[in-house]
Amino acid sequence: MPSRTIIFRADGSPSIGMGHFTRTLALAEMLHDYFHCIFATRKATEYQISEIEKICHGRIDLPEDDAHFEDFLTQLKGDEIVVLDNYYYTTEYQKAIKAKGCKLVCIDDMHAIHYVADVVINHAPLRSNLFSRAVYTKLLIGLDYALLRSEFFQEQPNRVVPKKLKKTILCIGGADFNNLTSKILDELIVIEQIEEITIVVGNSYQHFQSLTQKINDYSENKQINLFKNLNSNDLIDQMKISDFAIVPCSTILFEAISQKIPILTGYYVDNQKNIANHLKNHYKNILVLGDLNITSIRKDHIKYLENSIEQPYSPSINRNTKDRFLTSFISLANEFDIKCRKANDYDVETYFRWANNDIVRANAIKQQRIEYHNHVKWFKSKIKNKNSFLYVFEKENIEVGQIRFDKSATYYIIDYSVDENFRGEGYGTIILKLGLEQLLKDCKNNLHFVIKAQVKVDNKASCRIFEKLHFVNTGIVELNNNLFVEYEKKII
Secondary structure, eight states: OOSOEEEEEEOOBTTTBSHHHHHHHHHHHHHTTTSEEEEEEESOOHHHHHHHHHHOSEEEEEOSSTHHHHHHHHHOOSSSEEEEESSOOOHHHHHHHHHTTOEEEEEOSSOOSEEOSSEEEEOSOOOGGGOEEOTTOEEEESGGGOOOOGGGGSOOOOOOOOSSOOEEEEOOOSOOTTOHHHHHHHHHHTOTTOOEEEEEEOTTOSOHHHHHHHHHHHTTTSEEEEEESOOHHHHHHHHHTOSEEEEESSHHHHHHHHTTOOEEEEESSGGGHHHHHHHTTTOTTEEEEEETTTOOOOHHHHHHHHHHOOSSOOSOOOTTHHHHHHHHHHHHHHGGGEEEEEOOGGGHHHHHHHHTOHHHHHTSSSOSOOOHHHHHHHHHHHHHOTTEEEEEEEETTEEEEEEEEEEOSSEEEEEEEEOGGGTTTTHHHHHHHHHHHHHHHHTTTOOOEEEEEEEETTOHHHHHHHHHTTOEEEEEEEETTEEEEEEEEEEO
């Protein structure tokens, strides 16, 4: 097991629901074979403790009151990756964690704050321009990054959907603090077509006794099955024998999608609205009803779903999600080994070697080799120029590459390169990301500008790096009889 530690910070309770806890633990499950995983939480129930102990290598119990913010910070040594999942982690709190030296990952629902984290995860199918973030922040968004337990990533055959949808599974989540389960049950009872209703509630559901009584009262009208706190495999089994699912636009929706089951969905809290709005009218196998607090499920909704179902089922859950997360977190862990410093007079020889490398010259705007005396003159002027920022990156005191930002009247232009002994190992992405982060620190009094890059069109590796960091491709230009892709990113 690698020594690098990931600390997962999330809470779950009847008042806030169990979604944050469940999906963060699902991420820990994907990573726990490769990292030392610690889970930090408040007011952990016996159930939560049991689930944490199945996956993680340790637990941090935090105070129940607001002292948990500061207490958590005191737990950090500065060499950990921190994963935050909740709505109350402000930009300033993110900065406090970064100031410790930690790498920071935020799991997002509402994209309502400015992120300075290294990575932001949102598994809803949203557009990247909805997120306010630092120039170096990487986005992992969409169903390719679904935060589900491992069982839901198993490939499912396309199910045979009956012409009449008679059996439904109803699951509003782990807490269902609005007791929508009871409300929707009342609506389903009067729909004659529905013959069997399977209800699944979570460990934090507070209305179990009254729901049980209602089911007993309705038992003469319908076959109603009630399950509490099903494990993943049992939940999957119940979905398999159901004709359609009724779930909110939360993690349970993506679990249902993984099982290729027709779905009636909607939202009951604000953070689910964006998912609902995106899904609306996008997929024939999913009908979005709106606000579940006020919308009643009717027979015409079921009829609509019957008439709209298509095969093959879409959308789809990417079965390689675990590998995608592993790649991202390993890359993040590797950043700890790379140190960034400003270039100095002693770097003139190293920069000369890098600049005249055959591959560097082939991808440069001016491809002719550089004379040493011209290089020395240029280098001395650059490190003294207040509008130029030259950084050197080292691993174990060995130079691995450089990045330079030259300021013009309206933007900064990027030049970077990786030492030939370190190419093909992902250092280009690390250099660009860490360089952008350092530039922000050094330009703290001027945070409103544009960063541009020009990449030779056949330099595919470098193009992928800029695209990975969400630079915008603004077109192709001809420079010195060669074609270059222009990329830019606005810093606001």
